Amino acid sequence: MHIVVCIKQVPDSAQIRVHPVTNTIMRQGVPTIINPYDLFALEAALELRDKFGGEVTVLTMGPPSAEDSLRKALTYGADRAVLLTDRFFAGADTLATTYALATAIRKIGETYGAPDIIFTGKQTIDGDTAQVGPGIAKRLGLLQLTYVAKIGALDLAGRTIEAERRSEGGVQILRTRLPCLISMLEATNEIRRGAMKDALRAARAPIVKWSAQDAGVEDISKCGLRGSPTIVKRVFAPSPRAEMAVLIDFAGRPPAEALIEDIFKRQPKLEAELAALARGF
Amino acid sequence: MSEPTKAAAPSGRAATKKELPEHFRGYKHVWVFVEQERGQVHTVSWELMGAGRKLADKLKVDLAAVVIGPDGEATRQAANEAFCYGADLVYVVADDLLTDYRNESYTKALTDVVNTYKPEILLLGATTLGRDLAGSVATTLLTGLTADCTALDVDADGSLAATRPTFGGSLMCTIYTLNYRPQMATVRPRVMQMPERLARDPGRIVVHPLGLIEDDIVTKVLSFLPDRESAKSNLAYADVVVAGGLGLGSPENFQLVRQLASVLGAEYGCSRPLVQKGWVTSDRQIGQTGKTIRPKLYIAAGISGAIQHRVGVEGADLIVAINTDKNAPIFDFAHVGIITDAIRLLPALTEAFRARLSPHSRDRIAS
Numbered sequence: 001m002h003i004v005v006c007i008k009q010v011p012d013s014a015q016i017r018v019h020p021v022t023n024t025i026m027r028q029g030v031p032t033i034i035n036p037y038d039l040f041a042l043e044a045a046l047e048l049r050d051k052f053g054g055e056v057t058v059l060t061m062g063p064p065s066a067e068d069s070l071r072k073a074l075t076y077g078a079d080r081a082v083l084l085t086d087r088f089f090a091g092a093d094t095l096a097t098t099y100a101l102a103t104a105i106r107k108i109g110e111t112y113g114a115p116d117i118i119f120t121g122k123q124t125i126d127g128d129t130a131q132v133g134p135g136i137a138k139r140l141g142l143l144q145l146t147y148v149a150k151i152g153a154l155d156l157a158g159r160t161i162e163a164e165r166r167s168e169g170g171v172q173i174l175r176t177r178l179p180c181l182i183s184m185l186e187a188t189n190e191i192r193r194g195a196m197k198d199a200l201r202a203a204r205a206p207i208v209k210w211s212a213q214d215a216g217v218e219d220i221s222k223c224g225l226r227g228s229p230t231i232v233k234r235v236f237a238p239s240p241r242a243e244m245a246v247l248i249d250f251a252g253r254p255p256a257e258a259l260i261e262d263i264f265k266r267q268p269k270l271e272a273e274l275a276a277l278a279r280g281f
Numbered sequence: 282m283s284e285p286t287k288a289a290a291p292s293g294r295a296a297t298k299k300e301l302p303e304h305f306r307g308y309k310h311v312w313v314f315v316e317q318e319r320g321q322v323h324t325v326s327w328e329l330m331g332a333g334r335k336l337a338d339k340l341k342v343d344l345a346a347v348v349i350g351p352d353g354e355a356t357r358q359a360a361n362e363a364f365c366y367g368a369d370l371v372y373v374v375a376d377d378l379l380t381d382y383r384n385e386s387y388t389k390a391l392t393d394v395v396n397t398y399k400p401e402i403l404l405l406g407a408t409t410l411g412r413d414l415a416g417s418v419a420t421t422l423l424t425g426l427t428a429d430c431t432a433l434d435v436d437a438d439g440s441l442a443a444t445r446p447t448f449g450g451s452l453m454c455t456i457y458t459l460n461y462r463p464q465m466a467t468v469r470p471r472v473m474q475m476p477e478r479l480a481r482d483p484g485r486i487v488v489h490p491l492g493l494i495e496d497d498i499v500t501k502v503l504s505f506l507p508d509r510e511s512a513k514s515n516l517a518y519a520d521v522v523v524a525g526g527l528g529l530g531s532p533e534n535f536q537l538v539r540q541l542a543s544v545l546g547a548e549y550g551c552s553r554p555l556v557q558k559g560w561v562t563s564d565r566q567i568g569q570t571g572k573t574i575r576p577k578l579y580i581a582a583g584i585s586g587a588i589q590h591r592v593g594v595e596g597a598d599l600i601v602a603i604n605t606d607k608n609a610p611i612f613d614f615a616h617v618g619i620i621t622d623a624i625r626l627l628p629a630l631t632e633a634f635r636a637r638l639s640p641h642s643r644d645r646i647a648s
Contacts, residue, residue, distance in 0.1 A: 094416075095420065095423065098420060128446075129429070131416040131428060133416070135416055135419075138417050146412070146413045147409050162503065166409055167382065167505075168318050169507060169508055170319075170506050171505070171508075172381070173503040174500055174501065174503065177499045229460065230457065231457045234454065235453070235454045237452055237453070237588075245618030246616065246617055247612075247618045248618070248619045259601070259617070259619055260633055260634060267598065267599050270599075273577075274546065274638050
């Protein structure tokens with residue numbers, strides 16, 4: 001079988017800093033990582049390949065430096081890596097991104113064999129939209145299973161797959177037809193350490209690099225900034241509240257009691273409500 | 282969210298206003314997708330009705346609810362209820378094929394209603410259902426979709442201004458869908474205030490057919506396993522929440538948070554780093570990528586207060602911050618602060634609350 005895993009190279013957002021004067025993101029020196037949510041997708045794909053045979057192709061769209069993340073994916077055991085990189089893709093919102101990725105996935109299918117499953121992570125840690133997976137599925141006319149916690153029976157001959165999907169208030173057990181797109185939920189598996197042979201291979205493996213034209217993009221106006229219906233008009237840091245927090249004056253009292261006094265002074269009804277709650281326990 | 286300190290240069294996609302294409306000019310009115318699963322309307326839908334009402338009033342247009350579900354009492358009731366939360370009219374797609382949420386059938390239902398009745402704004406809850414559906418519908422319609430908004434407003438020229446945190450919650454950005462319709466946005470539960478429910482008679486209901494048979498829908502629901510009641514955390518809707526952050530120093534110290542929560546009959550939560558470190562499970566995370574809370578009392582112990590966390594707690598009536606660092610950003614938005622080590626204060630606070638709230642606690646300890 002052939003599985004395509006879409007990954008994204010993201011800044012390690014915990015380390016993002018905002019310039020105090022210009023209010024802009026300071027990207028310099030911020031380390032980049034594979035979007036952590038994508039690793040659950042990659043591991044799920046590798047497990048299926050190990051069980052059923054076949055190949056895993058990882059795909060990303062990004063600047064030339066996104067090659068680092070693709071090599072990392074190869075060290076985990078992915079068979080092939082495709083980097084979609086072109087200045088025409090710059091500034092893409094989720095709709096333009098799905099146009100480019102769907103086009104590249106079609107090309108991957110023509111070149112390396114039609115994929116049976118496309119995997120994505122639940123969302124990225126920089127954009128946090130969770131829109132790209134469903135968008136790719138819609139553009140390719142594939143069925144989608146999002147927020148998948150567990151993959152069940154896979155029948156390659158019968159072209160069906162079962163999966164447990166997290167929904168509000170429970171888990172749906174679904175069966176759908178291949179090919180399909182699956183977005184994996186976090187903490188559903190643990191990325192493997194990667195074998196020594198994969199690490200050695202990854203260091204030298206060629207990365208397939210496609211421009212928009214190479215990938216078969218027919219309408220460049222659907223890519224990047226031009227192909228994005230949404231526009232970011234303003235970026236800003238939220239200001240502090242008008243008043244800062246009032247610091248508790250202990251006045252010789254134990255801090256815990258001083259704090260409780262202050263809380264109930266500010267929220268007079270709260271004490272009775274809390275007492276009622278406490279009685280219930 | 283508060284006003285910006287200053288306008289910054291837009292990064293990446295800059296604003297260029299063109300004329301709205303002719304075929305989009307007929308798109309009018311504000312819509313809210315009313316999400317129901319297994320006979321229950323998700324509260325986020327009514328919260329969105331509150332936000333949608335304000336947008337509609339500002340634009341001087343109607344607010345409509347879209348109710349999609351099985352043909353039966355639950356869907357009828359959801360439609361009638363939408364009027365009590367401010368709907369001027371309700372679109373209904375009722376069909377037993379819509380009993381379970383499935384992407385194919387719900388995408389068809391919502392896309393068809395949009396293409397037929399043409400709203401200018403469409404809002405959905407950012408739940409697992411809403412996010413699954415919104416991405417498919419926006420891509421089908423080839424329009425813009427802004428996820429997880431924390432503020433919605435309309436501009437002088439009538440465009441939707443959707444504000445959301447970006448870059449993992451380090452900055453806020455305001456996003457527009459200028460030349461496409463509808464302008465779509467999702468909002469997480471509890472971000473918008475629950476509007477008051479007014480007893481009102483049902484108004485105009487427009488019924489739209491689904492136009493599918495079961496054979497058209499490929500994906501089958503084999504079964505549904507509801508979460509055990511005890512496993513459900515009520516964090517988003519709790520009246521009192523106690524949460525811990527990295528200032529607790531070690532995973533063992535997180536029990537101090539749980540103990541205080543237990544005495545207060547509260548829910549407990551944490552900031553994002555504790556989930557990333559594996560100290561606490563992700564369903565307890567509070568913030569932009571976790572739960573948004575609106576409790577009467579929120580106690581944050583050892584949490585520095587990054588924007589990512591801030592946007593999830595700003596709706597709390599009273600925010601109490603415990604932190605050793607007097608420069609921690611949490612003191613910028615907490616109402617009450619106490620500069621001390623949470624590890625030492627929490628046990629004392631737990632005991633003091635226990636003594637104060639339960640007059641019989643002394644008797645129990647004595648016996």
